[in-house]
Amino acid sequence: MENSSHTAAETATATADTIRPFRIGIAQADLDDLRERLTRTRWAADVPGVPEWTRGVPTPYLRDLAAYWANDFDWRKAEARLNSFPQYLTGIDGQDIHFAHVRSARADAPALLLIHDWPGSFVQFVDVIEPLSRDFHVVVTDTPGVGFSGPLSGPGWNTGRIAGAFTELMARLGYSRYGVQGNGGGAWIAAEMGRIAPERVIGIHVNGLVTFPSEDPADFAGLTESEQSRLARLQEFRDDKMGFNAIQSTRPQTLAHALHDSPVGQLAWIVEKFKEWTDTASALPEDAVDRDTLLTNVSLYWFTGTAGSSANLYYEMAHDPSAWAPRERGTVPTAVAVALPQDVAIRRFAERDHHVVRWTEFERGGNFLSLEQPELLIGDVREFFTGPDGRDVS
Numbered sequence: 566m567e568n569s570s571h572t573a574a575e576t577a578t579a580t581a582d583t584i585r586p587f588r589i590g591i592a593q594a595d596l597d598d599l600r601e602r603l604t605r606t607r608w609a610a611d612v613p614g615v616p617e618w619t620r621g622v623p624t625p626y627l628r629d630l631a632a633y634w635a636n637d638f639d640w641r642k643a644e645a646r647l648n649s650f651p652q653y654l655t656g657i658d659g660q661d662i663h664f665a666h667v668r669s670a671r672a673d674a675p676a677l678l679l680i681h682d683w684p685g686s687f688v689q690f691v692d693v694i695e696p697l698s699r700d701f702h703v704v705v706t707d708t709p710g711v712g713f714s715g716p717l718s719g720p721g722w723n724t725g726r727i728a729g730a731f732t733e734l735m736a737r738l739g740y741s742r743y744g745v746q747g748n749g750g751g752a753w754i755a756a757e758m759g760r761i762a763p764e765r766v767i768g769i770h771v772n773g774l775v776t777f778p779s780e781d782p783a784d785f786a787g788l789t790e791s792e793q794s795r796l797a798r799l800q801e802f803r804d805d806k807m808g809f810n811a812i813q814s815t816r817p818q819t820l821a822h823a824l825h826d827s828p829v830g831q832l833a834w835i836v837e838k839f840k841e842w843t844d845t846a847s848a849l850p851e852d853a854v855d856r857d858t859l860l861t862n863v864s865l866y867w868f869t870g871t872a873g874s875s876a877n878l879y880y881e882m883a884h885d886p887s888a889w890a891p892r893e894r895g896t897v898p899t900a901v902a903v904a905l906p907q908d909v910a911i912r913r914f915a916e917r918d919h920h921v922v923r924w925t926e927f928e929r930g931g932n933f934l935s936l937e938q939p940e941l942l943i944g945d946v947r948e949f950f951t952g953p954d955g956r957d958v959s
């Protein structure tokens with residue numbers, strides 16, 4: 566598929582360090598093709614007697630959501646909303662990087678980079694960009710291989726390389742000092758940026774942080790009831806919810822053929838994560854995240870054909886010997902926001918790896934806090950960077 570603002574040819578050739586204005590413009594032919602494919606879906610049968618969602622996305626739910634995508638979802642409205650944010654492309658290390666850049670009316674405002682998790686995109690921050698721009702110059706990226714930062718120019722785009730590219734991006738934009746916010750996989754990238762350029766990163770704010778115990782039995786002594794629940798949740802994830810990770814870590818290209826050809830396949834692959842990683846009080850993904858916003862994110866993956874390239878980050882991590890090697894504890898002041906219904910972060914493990922100076926626990930929300938509870942995230946970020954104990958931005 567091709568959109569009028571960003572073609573494969575452009576991606577292959579645009580590697581200069583210029584910053585080029587970008588505007589999303591999906592061709593009508595691609596919209597028509599999506600709707601036609603959705604109407605021709607060959608639906609899989611559910612296994613009788615199996616509780617819904619226990620073996621994946623149930624067919625009745627998916628049929629209803631796909632029908633809405635085909636007949637009621639307004640991509641042009643979503644596209645206009647995304648285009649309300651100034652967007653750009655720049656080539657870094659041979660890869661086009663797409664980002665939004667919304668400058669604050671306050672000339673002296675600190676800069677803040679926002680980094681999404683998989684299977685998100687810069688769409689993940691649509692509800693927080695404008696409020697945060699009152700206090701920050703906001704930069705929001707698509708991770709290499711995702712959306713308009715795709716397809717990948719080649720292998721090797723692991724967490725460290727992405728962190729290096731984002732560090733270069735902020736320098737290219739003229740920011741010598743800035744904060745970083747990331748969730749899930751974005752939190753890992755944010756932390757790595759702090760290790761690469763601690764003199765530039767004034768603070769790191771993360772949510773959806775994943776922490777792991779060591780083999781020392783002392784790690785488990787004195788855990789609170791809440792911490793024990795989070796540790797059990799991490800174990801359940803590793804035992805029962807790692808299928809996506811196993812496939813993307815080993816055979817992302819085989820998966821890409823299915824998701825690149827079937828919009829319903831792409832929809833199911835993403836919506837399952839929004840079901841499993843959002844607030845457990847939500848019966849359905851759209852109870853936690855606005856349905857149109859969810860479909861905007863899925864549409865972005867579909868129109869850019871980046872299901873496979875986005876999965877490659879998992880492959881790179883699994884095959885990078887340095888990814889799991891011991892690291893020195895981070896030195897940049899770090900704030901951790903924990904959504905108690907869904908997160909797995911445990912403070913003592915986080916403090917072992919990061920310079921944690923702020924720890925906030927929320928009774929609501931899940932991994933996609935910027936979409937589920939944007940006001941909570943905005944308030945915590947604002948307090949961390951600009952409150953009484955705000956970061957040094959001099």
